[in-house]
Amino acid sequence: MSELDPLLFGEIDPPQRLLMGPGPINAHPRVLRAMSADLLGQFDPEMTGFMNQVMALYRPVFGTENKWTMLVDGTARSAIEASLVSLVTPGDTVLVVNFGRFGLLLIEILQRIGAKIETVEAPWGETVPMEAIAEALARTGAKVVATVHGDTSTTMAQPLEGLGELCRAAGAYSYVDATATIGGMEIAADRWGVDVVTGGLQKCLGGPSGSAPITISDRAAELIFSRRHVEKGIVRDDIADGQGPRIGSNYFDLAMIMDYWSEKRLNHHTEATSMLYAARECARVALGEGxxxxxxxxxxxxxxxxxxxxxxxxxxxxxxxxxxxxxxxxxxxxxxxxxxxxxxxxxxxxxxxxxxxxxxxxxxxxxxxxxxxxxxxxxxxxxxxxxxxxxxxxxxxxxxxxxxxxxxxxxxx
Missing domain, CATH: 3.90.1150.10 (Aspartate Aminotransferase, domain 1)
Structure with a gap:
């Protein structure tokens, strides 16, 4: 066996850099301290109590009263993918509001799902007028409208007032990726009337990447839960035969994750305890500041x-x-x-x-x-x-x- 590099045995000691790019940024010291707290079992009453606290803390951060406000374990992209794979079935038409690199990411994920993709676009450095979104929605009859709020690739923030009302009038669902703006610009999920909004910790919330806050309207929750019944009446409690929910992912199946965060506490995965502590402290810091x-x-x-x-x-x-x-x-x-x-x-x-x-x-x-x-x-x-x-x-x-x-x-x- 070859001799191992002595550096492998050294303690991690990264340089103390000031991260002034588009993210990630330096985590708040309170968040780092929270991450060092002792681990708990995933069904320990103290742990499930912390989960409930996280749900309550993130409702005002998202500007919502949504019951289904929680975390997806993974980077911000995990919640983006979980949202799209749980809302969209192969062949569904999805309208993507595309004005930068992360609009292209939505398109790439939807291609993997097998959606029929329509776009309404703006040049990089601009945003898409709501009138253009309305025209595209009427033309395409899309089931879902997906957009980024703030796209760090272009530094532009898409105006979202009226998007939810527009989508609901057309019978469509709305998804917003707010990774780059949550905690730094207003997120008004209820006022905007949008169905699903996701975020990340590593930008304005001042935490590490690895936990993705999400909020889901009751309307979208009904759609997500309904997909558990599409094949032979199978429901979440009856997946032992291996057929399971009919979506393209187990880990990113929001219905299963929502059951885990609900009073049922149905096991889906082992909660990332230290990241939950981080997400909780990020929200406490934000709300404490106002x-x-x-x-x-x-x-x-x-x-x-x-x-x-x-x-x-x-x-x-x-x-x-x-x-x-x-x-x-x-x-x-x-x-x-x-x-x-x-x-x-x-x-x-x-x-x-x-x-x-x-x-x-x-x-x-x-x-x-x-x-x-x-x-x-x-x-x-x-x-x-x-x-x-x-x-x-x-x-x-x-x-x-x-x-x-x-x-x-x-x-x-």
Whole structure:
């Protein structure tokens, strides 16, 4: 047997980086402390009590009274896939509101399900008008309308007022991926009238990736539960014959997960206890701060970041009116090696900023200020470091303008 690398036996000691990209971001210290708490058995009354607390804590975070508000164990994408695979059957028509990389992700998942996919699209850097969604829904007769709220690939936030009413009038269900905005921009599931909304911890909620909050309307729950009865009257309690619920996944079968989170406590999987602790603490931190105060802080951070970038003479990407508050895209100046700047930010200042996808790859950087990192001093440090790294690349910019501009913008009414 070959000798093992001594590094394998060393304690993990990652560098203390400031994560100012589109996510993940640095977790709040309270969340990390919560994750170190002792494990419990999944049916321990204390554990199921924590599960009930999580459901109660996330209802206001989602802006809902939905009974079915809980967690899916996995990264944010696990809840996206669970939602789509549980709402959509092969051959169903689904209308995807596509304005970036994560709209394309919805399409890719739906292709695997075997859905008939229709799209209503906007160029990257814009969002889709509600009138265009209405026209596409009337034209396609879609069973489900799926959209991203904030797409970090383009830094745009899709307006969602009226989406639920529009879908219900057409007899359609609505799904929203709010991974990048939950805890930083308002999520109003009930007011929007949408059926399923999912999120993640690793962005504005200030936690680690690995647990995905989800809320499901009673209307959508009926549809999800009804799929357990489509073959020989089989229900959740009668799956020993191996036929089981007729969806494309066991792990992502929301009906089974909902039974686990219900008073029935029907075993589906072993709950990821430490991640549940993390999700619980993320919500406690957010609600303790006050949601409106939190949204204002994210708006201040985004406004300051944008002002500082413009004061350097850089061009901000996309429409101001629909930009996410927590992620800002900025064009890489001509003649500047974008990856060299990112590397210098990391190696010289221990700060990470993001690159881009698809048609924006190599054209923009994405700078985030969210969750525990949506703080004035962290925005100012990031801007100051970027100014130095641009100068290292030979880019001429007005020295010392970015930080004062950001400070002034942060305090603007």
């Amino acid at each position: 949601l409106q105060t939190r949204f204002t802080r994210h708006a201040e951070a985004g406004r300051a970041m944008t002002a500082g970038l413009r004061a350097m003479g850089l061009t901000v990407f996309g429409a101001d009116a629909t930009r996410m508050t927590n992620v800002t895209g900025v064009y890489i100046p001509d003649g500047v090696d974008g990856e060299a700047v990112r590397t210098a930010m990391r190696t010289q200042f221990e700060i990470e900023i993001g690159t881009a996808f698809g048609p924006l790859a190599g054209r923009i950087w994405r700078l985030g200020a969210m969750g525990y990192n949506a703080q004035k001093h962290k925005v100012l440090i990031t801007l100051g470091a970027l100014e130095v790294c641009l100068r290292m690349q030979g880019f001429a910019l007005p020295l010392g303008e970015a930080v004062p501009a950001a400070m002034q913008a942060w305090d603007a009414a």
